Amino acid sequence: MELRKNYFADVRKDDLHEIGQPRPRSDSPGHVTGKTAYFADRNFPGMLHLKMVRSPHHHARIRSIDTSEAEKHPGVVKVLTAKDVPHNVYTILILIQIGPEDETVLADGKVRWKGEAVVAVLAETERAAQEAAAKVKVDYEVLPAVFDMEEALKPGAPLVNEYHGQNYYLYDSGECRKVRFGDVEAGFAGADHILEQSYQSSPIEHAPTETTGCVVAPEGNDRFTCYTNTQAMFFTLDNTSIILQMPGSKLHFVGGTVGGGFGGKVDVIVEPIAILGAKLTGRPVSFIYSREEEMQISSPRAAEKVVIKDGVMTDGRIVARKVTGYTDAGAYSRHSPYGAQKGAGHYPGPYTIPNVWIDTYCVYTNRTPSSAMRGFGVTIGDFALEVQMDKLARLIGMDPLEFRFINAYRDGDMKAHRQPTEGAALIECMQEASRAANWPVAEKFMAMSSYKKGA
């Protein structure tokens, strides 16, 4: 890595003692020698293992659940169903007033995705829990399912989630989060060229080294300590408090070093049911995803579809941009309404465009619920935007890097979501890339600066 100190030297203090120093990480010796303790290294006498019975169907009504054979299985201590969960329907972001509550801890009456948790089995060993889970009989009436976002938005599509009432998240602005800046139609009318393209992604797994899980131990005083690898301690504590209808003072969460998260560990999935198991049995409980569960059950990055329509002049200026983004939330919200909204705030990218029109939709389908992942709401949008930029440059016969200089935002430029640009540095990054990659651009672009006169 090279630190190029010649850029922005006038606005930076470089005389600090500890900041800017390449100090070795204090925890790295433990990591590289395998001595760092992770949550799963906790072992308690009498610890029970929790395994889930999961839906084999994408969408089905539950006619009945028979746990009698599972309960008789040797080693089984407790079998939990929806009726055991005090506040079974929840949504993570209810803490910041983003509703409605739309997801069940254990399925109640219906399953909405293949892999949804239906029954939790607690047993003396993992194997006993697994075997007993296989003995739970669930009678399903399979319902029509919808997997494609555009199909889901059509009238008459199967309704994925009754708590929403339609297959999209209802924002205060309506069926999508909107951004309106300038007059996009006038921009298109005056453009030399118009290019409309669609981009698509599929879900991506976080693939952390350490799978999701927790170990819960009763403290003996009606309090429960939950050792967990959540990325958000108080999200988890507060949501658990709501789900279990327990005062937060009865809950003690201990995290520490996590073996990778990438956004996959911000959902509150394993802790509430494990703590409930510990509460109802009075024994420690371990609930740790297998690699297969991590890949099949944990929320992936959402699939997205992005449609971009641009109006561009032959001199390189983009004069209008219309973006429609679709985020596949799967069957439940989790963090997806937030991600789709964050996407609206991110478009039209780091470029100054006078006329912008953005709609972002959060769509429900009978797929595994998606949620946060590194670059949440932005990564796929950046793919679409920057491939589109390449296409636009070639459309008007311009060098793709020079084309970006013409449109790059600079200090003081007004963004589409009506915030003036501060601390811009795109131009300098591109200048350095031009040098590093030996991709020359015209001298006038190398003379540009993100500082703008009068800004």
Added chain:
Amino acid sequence: MAIRRGRGVAAINYPTGMNLGGDPTQALVHSTPTGNFMVTLSSVDLGQGMKQIMAQICAETIGVPTDRVVVDTADTDTGPHCMGTFASRGTHRAGNAVIQAAREARQVMLEVAAEELEVNASDLETDGQGNILVKGAPQKSISIYDVALSAHFKRGRSISGRGMFLIPRSYPEKETGAMKPSTCYAHACTVAEVEVDDETGEVTVLTVKNVFEIGRALNPKMVEQQLVGGSWMGISHALYETTEPYYPNRDHGGTDFNQYLMPGPGDLAQTEIIVLERPSADGPYGAKGPGEMCANPQIPAVANAVFDAVGVRIDTLPITPERILRALKAQAAN
């Protein structure tokens, strides 16, 4: 049939934090009787090195070496509120909270030192090595060790501080979408060079040259490890990763690392990382959040390089050999 070479560029920005949900993080700092400092958070270290960075931020602010600071993360009985470790917010939000807490603790420390040295606290400075000196008269000094002993055993003072960083939540305006999703933005530009085998559709990323602007590199070695890892993830997203290759079809979902493809050591591109620093006005020592941004520009840069090499656009991720071959076939048919 040939191996064809191409290159592509992409430029991006990335928001730090999450104002659209409200974004608080708190920190507590206190000294032990012998002048070591404890930082208490309930932020989570995901393996990216948050504890180390918080230790350096606290040490810089108080004026002690980093190895005199211990960071306790993620215990809800002892740590104050943190929204969580996500949204590129760890260094920025928790770092700001730690600075505020450390400043308060430093002030108490200087007040105790001033009593011991019989001078005004405003006349004191730290040397960064564990001592407090009188400005302009450095021979008149006291060690932080002795100051802490005095505070705890003689003067009944708690060398401690409270810190918090809170950005008021931004509510998007319904009709225009006016909003303040974040306060600062990191930036990047990547140039990728690829080879595409037009017979097999296989893509080899030869080089990625990544320029990242991240506000401040608080610990350059740790910045490097995050940016190199992120660059790898971007290439992985571009060419390999998917849980459902035939989305929205649910078949073929991987269940382990044999079925879920990512680049192995033999697939690594030659990776160059260049870092620029434009300090953010509200960042801790100017830092922005590079944690997510660093995995984004490689994806479109590789996509654009594939087009440059073989003249077909793959607008669906990931850019698999199958998709390239189908596009080449369609191109040949036209």
